[in-house]
Amino acid sequence: MYGQFDLITLIALIVAVAAIIKLRSVLGQRTDEDEQRVERLKTREREAAQRPATETASADVISMPRRDREPVPAAPAAEVAGPSVEAKIRAYPVQDPAVTAGLLDIAKFDPALDPDTFIAGAGRAYEMIVSAFAEGNRRALKDLLSKEVYDGFTSAIADREARGETIEQQFVGIKKADIIEAEVKNGTAFVTVRFVSELISATHDKSGQVISGDAQRIKDVTDIWTFSRDISTAKARSNPNWRLVATQAPN
Template identity: 75%
Template sequence: MSGQFDIITLIALVVAVAAIIKLRSVLGHRTDEDEQRVERLKTREREARQRAGPESGSADVITMPRRDRDVPAPAATAETLTANAETRIKAYPATDPAVTAGLLEIAKLDPALDPDAFLTGAGQAYEMIVSAFAEGNRRMLRDLLSKDVLDGFTAAIADRESREETVDQQFVGIKKAEIIEAELKGGVAYLTVRFASELISAVRDKTGNVISGDPQTITDVTDIWTFCRDVSTARARSDLNWRLDATQAPN
């Protein structure tokens, strides 16, 4: 048995050694096709490095191809900005020529002035202020009103709260907003806007009874508000926020 086992083992070893030698000869042999494949790979790598350029300091950085026509536009000059502002202002349909003149005067200090963009922002501020006043949200009002107007609004809220009254209000929307006055005084721009809006509003006493207004009826409301913004210096103009500076009743 032991002699038979030794012969079988020897034969198995010979076969294994022969297989290993054959496998190594096959794996280690490189054909002409393999050589061509390696050369093509090396050529692609060289071309990729050349496209990346000398500034590509890391293999982890991928340099995007650039086109010669993608040249940054030159910075706009002050004259160009002013001309663009004049075009926007003259395109705004002001009902009073004095409004156009006032807007042009403001644009001399603030060439970024755009009447249409201002009205969009003023309309958003109008809705926020009207809603914040109804809710008694002093914090929101503080960010949108000048000091004098804020004092008047907070006093009215405190008076309402002292009577334990609440306001039920729903802002329906603005039907029309137009700039009716524009003025520059001491480096401060003042723009007055007439808002024609729709509200549903009712005041309730502490028991919940309606004492004024109607919670079921849409009411037309007209407000004339003046917004202000310091445009005297570049630093002042960096603050793009306008604040409500005055309110008045319509004529």
């Protein structure tokens, strides 16, 4: 019995030793592919060590590899055309249909006319003019006013300065702005806008005393201003700027 057991044990040991020798022979060898992998790893480590700090810092940004032949991207789909100028003008709310007719007449010469865009620009001009007049800033007024209106504004500023008066003013904002007239005369476009704005304004005399207005109260102010622009020729139309040509008090 013991001899049989020893024989079986001996055979098992021989098989185990043979398996270990075979396994070691396999694990201990490097194939050509293994050598190439190790070499590539060493190369990457050397390159990483030689990179500048800025490049290393951005190493988490991964650029996807490009194909040798990238497919040509498809042309973007054509943008959906927006409303026409005529549609924008007809959609603009007015109390008098003559305003719509006048805007359409202007659009025949100026196809880019957009009532909403015009009102936005007129509102910015209104704020600049009101603020520049209060400050006595003649230079700012000159580019925004016609000669006649400019002369009237600067004359009022000069009279105010001669009396030693100053205006303390804060422009709060425009509550409402509407186009109330529009027409073309002799190649010149005229658009009249009614502004309802909020101002804090007080006029001080030379001693600093308030003689009109209130520096602590917001006041609603209504102005009716007419802007014009020469649209008679292509050269004239290349200048997109409108100028204030008339002011009037509300009825």
